[in-house]
Amino acid sequence: MFYGVMNHDYNFSEIVGHKRQIDFLKGLYSSDRMPSGLLFYGQNNIGKKFTAEVFAASVLCADYAAYFNPSSSAFSGSSLNFCGKCPSCASISNGSNQNLFVAESFGNPIKIETVHQIGSFLAFTPPYPSRRFVIIDDASVMNPSAANALLKILEEPQGETVFILITSNAGMLPPTVLSRCLPLGFAPVPDEILLNVFKLKFPDIDDVKLKLFLKLAGGSYSGFLNLVESGYLEKRDFLINNVFEELFEEFRKKGNFYDISGAFTAKFAFSEKIPKNVRNKEKNFEFEAKGGNPAFELILFILRDIYIYSVSKNEKILYNEDVADKIKRFASDFGASPKVIEHMMEITVSHIEKINSCNLNKSISADSYFSNLLSA
Ligand SMILES: [Zn+2]
Numbered sequence: 001m002f003y004g005v006m007n008h009d010y011n012f013s014e015i016v017g018h019k020r021q022i023d024f025l026k027g028l029y030s031s032d033r034m035p036s037g038l039l040f041y042g043q044n045n046i047g048k049k050f051t052a053e054v055f056a057a058s059v060l061c062a063d064y065a066a067y068f069n070p071s072s073s074a075f076s077g078s079s080l081n082f083c084g085k086c087p088s089c090a091s092i093s094n095g096s097n098q099n100l101f102v103a104e105s106f107g108n109p110i111k112i113e114t115v116h117q118i119g120s121f122l123a124f125t126p127p128y129p130s131r132r133f134v135i136i137d138d139a140s141v142m143n144p145s146a147a148n149a150l151l152k153i154l155e156e157p158q159g160e161t162v163f164i165l166i167t168s169n170a171g172m173l174p175p176t177v178l179s180r181c182l183p184l185g186f187a188p189v190p191d192e193i194l195l196n197v198f199k200l201k202f203p204d205i206d207d208v209k210l211k212l213f214l215k216l217a218g219g220s221y222s223g224f225l226n227l228v229e230s231g232y233l234e235k236r237d238f239l240i241n242n243v244f245e246e247l248f249e250e251f252r253k254k255g256n257f258y259d260i261s262g263a264f265t266a267k268f269a270f271s272e273k274i275p276k277n278v279r280n281k282e283k284n285f286e287f288e289a290k291g292g293n294p295a296f297e298l299i300l301f302i303l304r305d306i307y308i309y310s311v312s313k314n315e316k317i318l319y320n321e322d323v324a325d326k327i328k329r330f331a332s333d334f335g336a337s338p339k340v341i342e343h344m345m346e347i348t349v350s351h352i353e354k355i356n357s358c359n360l361n362k363s364i365s366a367d368s369y370f371s372n373l374l375s376a
Helices: 019-030 048-068 087-093 112-123 144-155 191-201 207-217 221-229 232-252 258-267 276-281 294-312 321-333 338-357 362-374
Strands: 037-041 100-103 132-136 161-167 182-185
Touching: 019 048, 019 182, 037 048, 048 087, 048 100, 048 132, 048 161, 100 112, 112 132, 112 144, 191 207, 191 221, 207 221, 207 232, 207 321, 232 258, 232 294, 232 321, 232 362, 258 362, 294 321, 294 338, 338 362
Parallel strands: 037 161, 037 182, 100 132, 132 161
Antiparallel strands: none
16 A cells, blocks of 8 residues: 655645645544545546545544643644654554555556455554544546445444545446535646746746646646656657657658657667667657556647647647747648648547557557558
């Protein structure tokens, strides 16, 4: 079991955005109205799970202090937070806290075995009087037998246990489960808040790039961080300056796809396919083992801008506004009509779906992909 919460060097007071939700949770705690079920809903990757973990860690920290050290001024009300040092906090950071269970789906439906683990967790008597938390991430992608088993658990009184169900699709949860939870909606973090936080965090990134990341992150703090840390701009610029230049040249002269595919594959990580001398000479981008293929998603993104510009001639609405000159050139000089670009986007989408659904040999698949693009 992995607890993300202590891996962050900030806590309640520094969660980006979600002030109303945090105040609401602190209010439940300070007025002693903790419900047995909470449902955190809202779009993916905006901080719901992190908020749930920080809330649980903070209440457990306060309960620990109240029992073992009642004379200390334990956290209360609006100052609720976790200390990061007490045995409760320490055991959360190493995954051994007996009052917190976090079920993560890692993209797969929650299985009945996980719900059975929750049952065993609840059957165990906590070592001292404390509330207990069960956090279930992606609760709406549970398979039906798991959902039924969970419902049985929710129907029985579980003492001071608080269930926090997290979902980006509350409509998929069985109404019987929904009816047992107090709903709390989360909205994407407003751009101004993200921008201010990231200006402080990354003073070296200029405003134009920060604003590009902001557009791409869609109100997600972790999404923003991921874009900065994954070298998004470096990859995008390689694609624009090498792959796209080549693609449209070959497209114009009805050439072949070998050079494009070669440049692409040498740079983007089919690790066993890259000759050693190439690897040593150049920095290559690694594909992520799971979770799709970021390079093709980036290509789609660039194609989207070329399409948008070719139909609107408006550079202000481009995502990649900082490289508008290139986008304009691809849209106008290379003789690919909006219809052709649209077709290239369709080819890319179906290619991404193919990669996600089966384990294609990626270098062969890149050849066929670029060959399809050229005949679009
Ligand atoms: Zn603590």
